[in-house]
Amino acid sequence: MTAKWDVVVVEPVEQGIERPSDEDLQSTTIDGADEAAARQIYADKLKLAGEQRHTAVQLRCDGRIIERWPS
Numbered sequence: 001m002t003a004k005w006d007v008v009v010v011e012p013v014e015q016g017i018e019r020p021s022d023e024d025l026q027s028t029t030i031d032g033a034d035e036a037a038a039r040q041i042y043a044d045k046l047k048l049a050g051e052q053r054h055t056a057v058q059l060r061c062d063g064r065i066i067e068r069w070p071s
Helices: 035-052
Strands: 005-012 025-032 056-061 064-069
Touching: 005 035, 025 035, 035 056, 035 064
Parallel strands: none
Antiparallel strands: 005 025, 005 056, 056 064
16 A cells, blocks of 8 residues: 655645634645655645745645654
């Protein structure tokens, strides 16, 4: 069985929210074709974390968190 790799990005629903509460956040899951692709997506999202106002980014394999930001 092939492992399922994905990246979860948590960010404010709207760009103008300065201090988002839990209700103001949304998560998006991006499927990776394989581990290498998912790790590249994770690295790309980390580079943009400040600009895009991500509050969390997770690299997951079969639903388990492998790496996370912030740690």
